[in-house]
Amino acid sequence: xxxxYVKHSEHPSARLLCSDCFGRGxxxxxxxxxxxxxxNSSNTHFIDAQCYIAVMYRVxxxxxxxxxxxxAFPAPPQKSFDExxxxxxxxxxxxxxxxxxxxxxxxxxxxxxxxEGWLWLGTVLYDQDRFPEAQDSFAxxxxxxxxxxxxxxxxxxxxxxxxxxPQARTDLQTWGRGDIRGGGDLTEVAAFHWAMLLTRQxxxxxxxxxxxxxxxxxxxxxxxxxxxxxxxxxxxNLPEDYPAEFRERVWLAxxxxxxxxxHDYARSEEYSQRLLSKYGQQPEVHYLEGTHRLFELKPxxxxxxxRKELQISPQHSPAMLELARIDIDTxxxxxxxxxxxxxxxxxxxxxxxxxxxxxxxxxxxQTKEGSQELEAAERLAPxxxxxxxxLATAYKELGRKxxxxxxxxxxxxxxxxxxxxxxxxxxDAKPSLEAPE
Amino acid sequence: xxxxxxxxxxxxxxxxxxxxxxxxxxxADHSVAFDELAQTAKxxxxxxxxxxxxxxxxxxxxxxxxxxxxxxxxxxxxYKKENYFEACTILRRFLAQDPGSGSGWAMLGLSEFESHxxxxxxxxxxxxxxxxxxxxxxxxxxxxYVIAILLTRSEQFDESMDVLFTLMTNGADxxxxxxxxxxxxxxxxxxxxxxxxGRREMIRMAGTATxxxxxxxxxxxxxxxxxxxxxxxxxxxVHFLIGAYFLSAHPDEGIxxxxxxxxxxxxxxxxxxxxxxxYIKQQNLDQGISLAQETLKLAPEAPLAHMVLGxxxxxxxxxxxxxxxxxxxxxxxxxxxxxxxxxxxxxxAAGRKEDASRAKDEIERLGKQEDSAH
Numbered sequence: 001x002x003x004x005y006v007k008h009s010e011h012p013s014a015r016l017l018c019s020d021c022f023g024r025g026x027x028x029x030x031x032x033x034x035x036x037x038x039x040n041s042s043n044t045h046f047i048d049a050q051c052y053i054a055v056m057y058r059v060x061x062x063x064x065x066x067x068x069x070x071x072a073f074p075a076p077p078q079k080s081f082d083e084x085x086x087x088x089x090x091x092x093x094x095x096x097x098x099x100x101x102x103x104x105x106x107x108x109x110x111x112x113x114x115x116e117g118w119l120w121l122g123t124v125l126y127d128q129d130r131f132p133e134a135q136d137s138f139a140x141x142x143x144x145x146x147x148x149x150x151x152x153x154x155x156x157x158x159x160x161x162x163x164x165x166p167q168a169r170t171d172l173q174t175w176g177r178g179d180i181r182g183g184g185d186l187t188e189v190a191a192f193h194w195a196m197l198l199t200r201q202x203x204x205x206x207x208x209x210x211x212x213x214x215x216x217x218x219x220x221x222x223x224x225x226x227x228x229x230x231x232x233x234x235x236x237n238l239p240e241d242y243p244a245e246f247r248e249r250v251w252l253a254x255x256x257x258x259x260x261x262x263h264d265y266a267r268s269e270e271y272s273q274r275l276l277s278k279y280g281q282q283p284e285v286h287y288l289e290g291t292h293r294l295f296e297l298k299p300x301x302x303x304x305x306x307r308k309e310l311q312i313s314p315q316h317s318p319a320m321l322e323l324a325r326i327d328i329d330t331x332x333x334x335x336x337x338x339x340x341x342x343x344x345x346x347x348x349x350x351x352x353x354x355x356x357x358x359x360x361x362x363x364x365x366q367t368k369e370g371s372q373e374l375e376a377a378e379r380l381a382p383x384x385x386x387x388x389x390x391l392a393t394a395y396k397e398l399g400r401k402x403x404x405x406x407x408x409x410x411x412x413x414x415x416x417x418x419x420x421x422x423x424x425x426x427x428d429a430k431p432s433l434e435a436p437e
Numbered sequence: 438x439x440x441x442x443x444x445x446x447x448x449x450x451x452x453x454x455x456x457x458x459x460x461x462x463x464x465a466d467h468s469v470a471f472d473e474l475a476q477t478a479k480x481x482x483x484x485x486x487x488x489x490x491x492x493x494x495x496x497x498x499x500x501x502x503x504x505x506x507x508x509x510x511x512x513x514x515x516y517k518k519e520n521y522f523e524a525c526t527i528l529r530r531f532l533a534q535d536p537g538s539g540s541g542w543a544m545l546g547l548s549e550f551e552s553h554x555x556x557x558x559x560x561x562x563x564x565x566x567x568x569x570x571x572x573x574x575x576x577x578x579x580x581x582y583v584i585a586i587l588l589t590r591s592e593q594f595d596e597s598m599d600v601l602f603t604l605m606t607n608g609a610d611x612x613x614x615x616x617x618x619x620x621x622x623x624x625x626x627x628x629x630x631x632x633x634x635g636r637r638e639m640i641r642m643a644g645t646a647t648x649x650x651x652x653x654x655x656x657x658x659x660x661x662x663x664x665x666x667x668x669x670x671x672x673x674x675v676h677f678l679i680g681a682y683f684l685s686a687h688p689d690e691g692i693x694x695x696x697x698x699x700x701x702x703x704x705x706x707x708x709x710x711x712x713x714x715x716y717i718k719q720q721n722l723d724q725g726i727s728l729a730q731e732t733l734k735l736a737p738e739a740p741l742a743h744m745v746l747g748x749x750x751x752x753x754x755x756x757x758x759x760x761x762x763x764x765x766x767x768x769x770x771x772x773x774x775x776x777x778x779x780x781x782x783x784x785x786a787a788g789r790k791e792d793a794s795r796a797k798d799e800i801e802r803l804g805k806q807e808d809s810a811h
Contacts, residue, residue: 097533098533098534101533128529128532128533129529129557130526130529130530130533131526132526163522222590222591222592222626223556239553240552240553240554240555241553244628244630244631245631245633245634247627247628247631247633248625248627248631248633248636251626251627266703266704267703267704267735270702270703270704274673278633278635
């Protein structure tokens, strides 16, 4: 272990923070998972490299003599593909990475369609943090075998390291769609990076959902805290690119969010209070407070925080929508309608805004207008189960039984799917990667 | 900043295994072209025409991608030009050729640090130190400094303090260590560049006091602690820092300070552990045990809380329970001799001779290991 200061045993989650997982080591474990399922090259006819060189030296010496007598002497015999593969496998198994890289390169040059070779080449290169070269190898692999699988995750991780974030996200999404995701280490790292990319894209709720899942699974680690802090403060940044002066509030928000996700509200509150005392006048802080109060099922306290956020950030549509949601539940239809309408004006492409406005209209007895808003929400987020439920309610009230039945059936099907993903049994086999939209 | 000086030094150093370009590979034309480019690159580098040198190294490496000397100089020149991302890519290729180069890992770690890739930076800088940086004292100091501030950023405050103390005893300019010491002492996981504007004064006061303490200027330290406490009585970390110091000199004062810290930061695990330890030391066993147990509810895996609880239980006569706690602590911190000594005494008192002997052997092994490290 080259990290005398990282004590893995103190936190099982240290796997997320230490070099073993983020740097070189985890890839060693990951590569076994990545390649699992592909037939390994046989070692039965293993030829020791040195022995091979000695034999070849003698052969070449002899041939050199013969060539003097024969001007039409043919070119020296090339190594066969199988020989190269065997040598590459041996080099890899014996941690002679550079040699393995050279041999795999030779093998895929001889047979560019050899998918397993590209996969191993990429994996060994990734293990050396040589991301551009590794990405190229994984790109060759997925060109041959395009079905979603662990190689897409590896390719996406390389692209993340190369700062090609849009492509990284696309590839990680492809990976997430597949049934074979690779081993636990790969899943952990890939899901964590995916969540960071979601934050960068401004999809904070989905990112937090995934990160909270990681928190419960892996425990606390500084990278996880930082990632949760960014998503909680709705900062569309990666941990390496946000302004230095935000570090303290990101850390405090991350700690608070982490403990909230672990249902340790007392500790979450301790960090929240520190955040509020130092940054209570800054945007996003009261909104975060409000969401924590909602977790604790304290809607009145939450409403107060959302109002404070709106004083600081009058155009904060998520705060408007959360407050409108609370208003619907408490019967303040007028404020709910006003807030939701304002949110749709600020953010017309936000399905949540149309959804809440639709609900507010339904609650106010304006069923037809409500159904239209819910239809707009459905168009923007067709996989959101709750929208289908409320749409079914609206159609039922409008006497559109067939439409209501269809929406209810969609709702049930989406709900079952999400419960299925949330079940512990299923999670072991295929962890939940996507947050509900 | 130390960077320019370090750069000047490290760039002038050839890699440990840097080889002259070989003529064995490629065609004769290739070889001539490569030799010309290598010479051009060298000349440009020596004449400090960095852009020309970079271009020539790039061209030469297209002809011979594994030329380690070329990779080294291209990597360090990119670092010098503050193209840290490119420096990382090239230095990784260099290290693939020469994984035993401590300077290579150090330069990669520094490049990663500048790219804000802090986890890899910490790992690679530590690897560089482990492999050795020859006698490049400036590079060693820079690497240690960055390791220390990264340890603080990843909430490894005690480990960071150890590295900072090493820097101090090795003659580093203490003015550059004030903020790192202050951050580690107040347990604030930020880099010096990340200190929020309104907090710098408090952090500098804590740092100056800690440096005074490390320099055995206790009177100065106490004076600074009083000022710190008077000015920042409600800030998390302040009472812990002062309390931890007072525990040895004025234990009752120390207890008072730690209690105040726990009032301000109820989840402050180290404050709770130190207080529980002090209670047990003062034979206030029930209070010590209870506090250690509460701490373990907050942080079930905190090994030092298990250690303190074990000590308390043994002092109270619950030998089996105490040993169980000490063993849990040892499993998490196998290299902590204090826990092994506790276990040795507990096993001996319980008549578990073989276990006691094993603990003693382990203590001796660690002692030898430490001696050889020094």
